[in-house]
Amino acid sequence: MFQLQFGFKTGTFVSFLVILAAYFYKRQTNDSDVLRNRLNNVLSGLLRAERQVALGSEPKVAVGFGACLDVIGDAVDVLEKLGARSPDLPEHFNELESQEDLEKVFAYFFRHGAAAERYIKNITLFMHLVQATRDVKNSREKLGGNAPMMATRFHMEGCKVLLGGKLSQQLRKQIAPEILVAGGDVETDDIHVALEYKKGDVWGNYVTPRSNRFFFHNDHNNPFLTSLEQFSQDVALFAPALLVIGGLQMLDNFPFTKGKRRSRLRKLHGLLTSTPRETRIHFEMASFAEQECLEEVVDSVVRHVDSLGMNEQELPNLHGVLTNGSITLISDAYPRIATTLDHMRAVYSILSRPADGQHGLTRLHVHTLAYQAIMTAKSSAWKHSMSAAAKAALTANRYTCGSDYIEAEKARILMDQSFSTSHVKGSKRIHFEPNNPVSCWDEPGVEICVAPVLVCTKVVQTGGGGDNVSSAGLVLQI
Numbered sequence: 001m002f003q004l005q006f007g008f009k010t011g012t013f014v015s016f017l018v019i020l021a022a023y024f025y026k027r028q029t030n031d032s033d034v035l036r037n038r039l040n041n042v043l044s045g046l047l048r049a050e051r052q053v054a055l056g057s058e059p060k061v062a063v064g065f066g067a068c069l070d071v072i073g074d075a076v077d078v079l080e081k082l083g084a085r086s087p088d089l090p091e092h093f094n095e096l097e098s099q100e101d102l103e104k105v106f107a108y109f110f111r112h113g114a115a116a117e118r119y120i121k122n123i124t125l126f127m128h129l130v131q132a133t134r135d136v137k138n139s140r141e142k143l144g145g146n147a148p149m150m151a152t153r154f155h156m157e158g159c160k161v162l163l164g165g166k167l168s169q170q171l172r173k174q175i176a177p178e179i180l181v182a183g184g185d186v187e188t189d190d191i192h193v194a195l196e197y198k199k200g201d202v203w204g205n206y207v208t209p210r211s212n213r214f215f216f217h218n219d220h221n222n223p224f225l226t227s228l229e230q231f232s233q234d235v236a237l238f239a240p241a242l243l244v245i246g247g248l249q250m251l252d253n254f255p256f257t258k259g260k261r262r263s264r265l266r267k268l269h270g271l272l273t274s275t276p277r278e279t280r281i282h283f284e285m286a287s288f289a290e291q292e293c294l295e296e297v298v299d300s301v302v303r304h305v306d307s308l309g310m311n312e313q314e315l316p317n318l319h320g321v322l323t324n325g326s327i328t329l330i331s332d333a334y335p336r337i338a339t340t341l342d343h344m345r346a347v348y349s350i351l352s353r354p355a356d357g358q359h360g361l362t363r364l365h366v367h368t369l370a371y372q373a374i375m376t377a378k379s380s381a382w383k384h385s386m387s388a389a390a391k392a393a394l395t396a397n398r399y400t401c402g403s404d405y406i407e408a409e410k411a412r413i414l415m416d417q418s419f420s421t422s423h424v425k426g427s428k429r430i431h432f433e434p435n436n437p438v439s440c441w442d443e444p445g446v447e448i449c450v451a452p453v454l455v456c457t458k459v460v461q462t463g464g465g466g467d468n469v470s471s472a473g474l475v476l477q478i
């Protein structure tokens, strides 16, 4: 009897376990099926939206400024080769002079996974850094700089392109021969060192929460916008549909003689204000740490363009300078959509009221790791926001994964099932639909589109991603 009862109990217990195991197995396959389906639906939805629009006949695009040779290496390897030690206390300095400064500033951004770009004053230190980067395994060298990146992207999309920048014969060979170059030659190109890192990389006490990169430079040409005069002349003849300005972060913290930076920016301001209204102007923001520099850029450039592109770090920085006159060095690397949209509305309302007959903001594109957000004035000439947001989102994956073909297995979606459009009480919630992944809606005077990014889980590169993404978003809208 006892025996039997024991047997019965064991039997029940075993079958209970089997059912439990089956349930969990099923639930697991079920969950991962659901996720995979969702991903595939989002991917085909984005591809559909991207394909909806074809490029008109060879639009003309002019892009300035600067060019350089990018020397790229894995951050932790380079720091090790350099004999750098991870600091106890990360710190930010505007002037980088010693290796200790470099260690502290790198750690400052690395622990947040925030993109940054800094001038190194000490040439000896900079050359050590270049050498260390060249010496690590997986080190690469290629044409770099915002303007050449964006110019190449516009060319690949079928635009006719004029690039403003001085570069060596050797670097010129890396630019498609169809791209016109205004600016002339230099003997040696400015070098930018890109230290790339992947989510989860460890340096001393710090683990980075997302893949990103840190650029260091010691430029001699780019901060002076040496191609500006030639470029201005050629732009007038070229009569582009779109004039794109980028690379101005090279002026940040550069030791100019007094008034030099302002005078170069005033000259650029002259180009922008004399550009006919039919030519729309886009400015690509970047990482600025020097308040005075950013304020000068805002006054001479940002207030005189039709379109702005920037990432999740640059938006709060611009917002801060416009609203309370202070620099924001670091912000959340994963901002909520509501936060981003609230900042965008504030920036837009400040910059969208141009003086009569002047250029003024009618388009704002913010790229983050998880999503793309594009805001356009309803009355403006910008077209196809939904497709543009989709294309920007797809480009982000293609770039970081290093392949034109997007594999759902190497991607994940960070966007929630629904999102709030603002932190203001009672704001609209938008339900995210995998089959129609780009959400667009109207608000007073503007249309807003938000597209999810299929975040690459096998990152190949990050530096230069913003240039590709911004250009991809722009090209369908001109």
Ligand SMILES: *[C@@H]1O[C@H](CO)[C@@H](O)[C@H](O)[C@H]1NC(C)=O
Pocket (backbone or CB within 6 Å): 026, 030, 033
């Ligand atoms: C997934 O689970 C549900 C119940 O939770 C079940 O009805 C459905 O048949 C399962 N689908 C698959 C493919 O296992």
Ligand SMILES: *[C@@H]1O[C@H](CO)[C@@H](O)[C@H](O)[C@H]1NC(C)=O
Pocket (backbone or CB within 6 Å): 097, 098, 099, 122, 123, 124, 125, 128
């Ligand atoms: C410049 O860098 C070199 C190499 O790291 C270092 O030896 C030197 O002390 C630095 N100079 C200053 C002023 O910090």
Ligand SMILES: *[C@@H]1O[C@H](CO)[C@@H](O)[C@H](O)[C@H]1NC(C)=O
Pocket (backbone or CB within 6 Å): 148, 149, 150, 151, 152, 153, 395, 398, 399, 400, 403, 404, 468
């Ligand atoms: C990004 O742009 C560069 C040129 O600037 C190009 O070589 C590369 O193929 C682009 N990548 C993607 C994924 O569009």
Ligand SMILES: *[C@@H]1O[C@H](CO)[C@@H](O)[C@H](O)[C@H]1NC(C)=O
Pocket (backbone or CB within 6 Å): 316, 317, 319, 320, 321, 323, 324, 326, 328
């Ligand atoms: C200024 O604005 C920024 C960005 O919106 C914010 O993070 C910062 O706290 C503000 N600073 C002050 C002093 O109000």
